[in-house]
Amino acid sequence: MRLVFLFSIILFSFYAIAQKKVVEQKNPYSEVDKVIDQKNDSLLTLLSISEFVTKKFSKEEERVRAIFYWISKNILYSPELMFTYKTNSNRALIAKDAFENKTGVCIGYAIIFDTLCKLSNIESYIIEGSTKQSFLPSIIGHAWNGVKMNGEWKLIDATWGSGYLQGSKYVKKLNNYYFLPSAEQLISSHIPIDPIWQMLRRPITLYQFYSNKSSTITSDWAWTDSITNYLKSDYISKISSTVRRLNQFGTTNEVSSNFYQYLKSLEVNYYVAKLNLSTKLLNEAVFKFNEYISFKNKQFTPNKSDEEISKIMPEISEFIIKSKNELISIPEESLQANNDFVKNNNKITTDLEEKINNESLFIKKYLSTKKNKRKELFYTKTYSVYGIPVK
DSSP states (O other): OEEEEEEEEOOOHHHHHHOOOOOOOOOOOOHHHHHHHHTTTOOSSHHHHHHHHHOOOOOOHHHHHHHHHHHHHHHHEGGGGTTBBTTTTTHHHHHHHHHHHTOOOHHHHHHHHHHHHHHHOOEEEEEEEEEEEEEOOSSBEEEEEEEEEEEEEEEEEEETTEEEEEEEEEEEOOOOOBBBHHHHHTTEEEEEEEGGOOOSSSOOOHHHHHHTTTOOOOOOOOOHHHHHHHHHSSSSHHHHHHHHHHHOOOSHHHHHHHHHHHHHHHHHHHHHHHHHHHHHHHHHHHHHHHHHHHHHTTOOOSOOOOOHHHTEEEEHHHHHHHHHHHTSSSSSHHHHGGGHHHHHHHHHHHHHHHHHHHHHHHHHHHHOOOOGGGGGGGGEEOOOOOOOOEO
């Protein structure tokens, strides 16, 4: 039987901090910040920090602020790490490295923020995308966060809120502008790969982002519903829905193009895995049927109970049903590259189903026959010219 090979595209996605200066903002969270500023040697793990935040602050917005402020005080941006992470890098390891070394780039900031929020019972999401400065696109990717407070999704950029780059040097300075900016404000410099995370009623395309043009969408998007449905979706539905939106809104920069190709590779691998599983189940059905034929050739010995014999064909059929269900769940376009392979499997399935039907009839007849007459069923009777049966 033909082998199906899985290929995985490894794509680099670089993350950086890009803004040049800090815009001074009035701080309405000074009391929260004071609590985090106090020396506390017990905050040695992400869990201990989240427990401290949860204990000290009852309101979700205060907890989110405490997490944002703790990150701005304790994590240093490291420009030299800009090109060290891939799209499919292990996020748990990135968070561990950034937390233990107290250094990282935007993906580390975003993952730590996301982790602390979730440990503090606050819904959060890591948004990946692109940024621009002085109307020029960033050639590297960026990561920030969406956070759900009091039932509403808000935006936060813990990296840009912690400092900025001056040439190749990182200047650490709190910038409250990036703590809960409006979607309309942030879209001037940040565009997510997936347009639902723009959190705009009328999201813009990459072209409109870089050319400072308005959205041409004529009806409002229910983006909150889109986010809710996306987060509730299964693995492949998340991938497929994002790919569909990217086809609509564009993949014209390197960051979105690479991510699109990465998602397509995940989609291909997912369906190849389902095709392989379908084939495995079919092979199991063939194996079980051949076992049955061997059992039948030995006149159903060693002996099995009638109940055991009655279950043989239904059990084989179950493997076929599962195999067909896996195949049906694969979109037609995803099967085209393995068209001959699928046709061969379908032929084997059809032939096997016919044999199962025939043997099911035989077993039914066998079980309805008196036990002392059953052995005769294993012989083909022919007749002499005198009408005498000969086995």
